[in-house]
Amino acid sequence: MYKGIKKKAAILFSTVLLAVGVAGCGGAGNNNGETVSKGSNASETGSGSPVTLTVEVFDRGIQGQPDLNNNAWTKYVNEKFGKPNNAIVKFVPVPRSQEVDKLNVLMAANEAPDISFTYDGNTVTRFAKSGGLYTLDELLEKHGQQLKSYLGEKVLSYGKYEGKQISIPGKRTLIAWNGMFIRKDWLDKLGMPVPTNRDELYNTLVAFRDKNPGNVDGVIPWATAASGMNYTFGNLIPSFWGPMSEEEFVTTTNWLKPGTKDAYKWLNKLYNEKLISPDFALDKTTKQADADVTNGKVGFYAANWDYPLSQKIREPLKQNAPDANYVAVDTFKNDEGKYLKEMYNENGIFSFIPKSSKNAELAIKYLNWMADPEVMYFLQFGEEGVNHKLVNGIPQGIAQTGENMQTSNLNMDYTLIVNGAELGDTEKNVRTYAAALAAGDQSYEKLAVDSYKINTTDGYTGFYYGVSNEASIKYGKTLGDMNKQMSDRLVVAKPAEFDALYDKLVKEYMDAGGQAVQDENIKNYRDVKAQSK
Structure with a gap:
């Protein structure tokens, strides 16, 4: 699919656009x-x-x-x-x-x-x-x-x-980043296998909604929270991406990558069919999503690869829903049969x-x-x-x-x-990290080890340009905020309004600095390639 890109493919750092505006530094002098x-x-x-x-x-x-x-x-x-x-x-x-x-x-x-x-x-x-x-x-x-x-x-x-x-x-x-987790005990009650692609996941979410295998009040098939928080959409977006050259894959903002619009349209469909947390866009602290997970109401969620082992999730879940059994799952397969996932770079x-x-x-x-x-x-x-x-x-x-x-x-x-x-x-290192988080619970240690393995399979890391993107520094805070707002608005939009809203928001994003960031990354990418010849 991505010409010239190997297993750890390059990707544009600044598409994440999590930069925060910084005040002037003192003490510089001359x-x-x-x-x-x-x-x-x-x-x-x-x-x-x-x-x-x-x-x-x-x-x-x-x-x-x-x-x-x-x-x-x-x-x-x-x-x-x-x-x-x-x-x-x-x-x-x-x-x-x-x-x-x-x-x-x-x-x-x-x-x-x-x-x-x-x-x-x-x-x-x-x-x-x-x-x-x-x-x-x-x-x-x-x-x-x-x-x-x-x-x-x-x-x-x-x-x-x-x-x-x-x-x-x-x-x-x-270097694992995002993870995806599903209630295996619910699947067993329904006689359903662990989903391995989007269609199977969709059918599973519908079954969670309609049959409520946990017999809980207010079942939530897929729990998430406002964009930019701990909860994510996993590697769903990359699973929709179409063919690109290496340069396009590295330098093009995610909003313009072929397939991203279809990915959000799919999420919009799930939301309007009540398969996603109904008020997720208002949950800017993840307190509601955390509560839903730990109260045993949630069938599936995506978050950091080690999120189920965090103290605020593991212990309350064991107390409130002792039979709950989350397992790591790999369910977003692309047209080439790969499960693309962005991973952290080697630096922290x-x-x-x-x-x-x-x-x-x-x-x-x-x-x-x-x-x-x-x-x-x-x-x-x-x-x-x-x-x-x-x-x-x-x-x-x-x-x-x-x-x-x-x-x-x-x-x-x-x-x-x-x-x-x-x-x-x-x-x-993985086993030690898992043991530290799991506090002696071997089932959670296994969950962490499995999650790490899954989320470093078919992984790609950030492309290192060797120079900073000045446009990203200038517009990063604005674009980062827009990223979050765009994602939430598109998922909750009325289906009939989705296409027009997507085109409108992406244009606003590019006009607000997205185009400048992309143009500079193209220049920097070509400079790196020229120097390597």
Whole structure:
């Protein structure tokens, strides 16, 4: 179908368009391109007053969470890194849900932590364009060899702008993205097989609606929520795509790809036949969808590949509907018999050093220290017998409260150079991640392992241009908001009005910057191809 595209096909980063507008960066002065700020000599000599290195940490608002700046993990950091470097590592909590907005304020006020981070690559690029970040090539060469070796050139390349290293991307060890899940116990009651294509899924959803195998009040065949939240349409849209050249596949906005309109028309049909959550477009927090799933009302849903294992889903579902048995399913097959799925690229979170920092050298030393396998293992898993136990060679977490509690899976908020379990082997990483989420429940561990395998089959990853798309930076916030609104409006539209509405919304989208983004991606794509010849 896609000429020249292999199993991990390229796709346009900016079609996702999740960029968030960023305020101007302070501290730029005329020093754009400066690379080193040594700060106090105390960290070099081990004498004098300790240097305070500030490091961002997400505040996820977890009930019962410990002091994010004083717990088992921060004590380990200060004991093992701080003391040998005559430094005090101070963690600066930033609300996870407001992290970009908070970074904007901190950067503008020259108060951002020495090591700051975000998942939004466009935000980092904007900071760099404004001269607000250190370039890190010299620092990495001098103090980051262990870090460079662990991440590798490919991962590091995602943190470059205009050929210079402006951030340190974390290595993403698990690259699955969306997943799809169906009530196997409902299928068994109906005597129906697990669906393997769109037609079979449609028939299954109709049976869920009409026969209500769970005997619940207000059965919901397919649960979802407002666009841009945890719930998605899985890999439905790509299953409708028609033939494209590699360039078209990479550079064309999803709204103009052949088949996307038909995909939304199919979803519109399902919605108008009451097969999809009736008020999903109003559910902007996913609370309603989560409640429907955990109350045992939902037959099928699509979300992150590991979503069923999250605490807010797994435990309430077991309490409210103990017989519910969700299994991972692969049901959106294209005309070529493939199950195309977008996967994450190899990079995760972006750590960077603001120009206002006086401790850039120490910051790189800290990230380099974290690349030590012994350090990384402890930060992810803690002490055996206290924080984890080994089961068949796989560390399984022991539920903790107080200072030993991890507020993010595998302590990812304290392990900035890696996203996901790191045991040096993908299979072990998946099993470890699944065990950490499932808290000893083997059925959920199997669900996670199955979901990961399904959602990395026929997968494609983002095309790396090596340069930023300036139009995407400029129009990204507007287009990202439009993407969400368009999707919701098209699904709930009256069938007779769908075609005209689709054409109208897509034109508005292209006029609002979509065309500029697409044109620039075509140019950048052709430049990459020309350079590779």
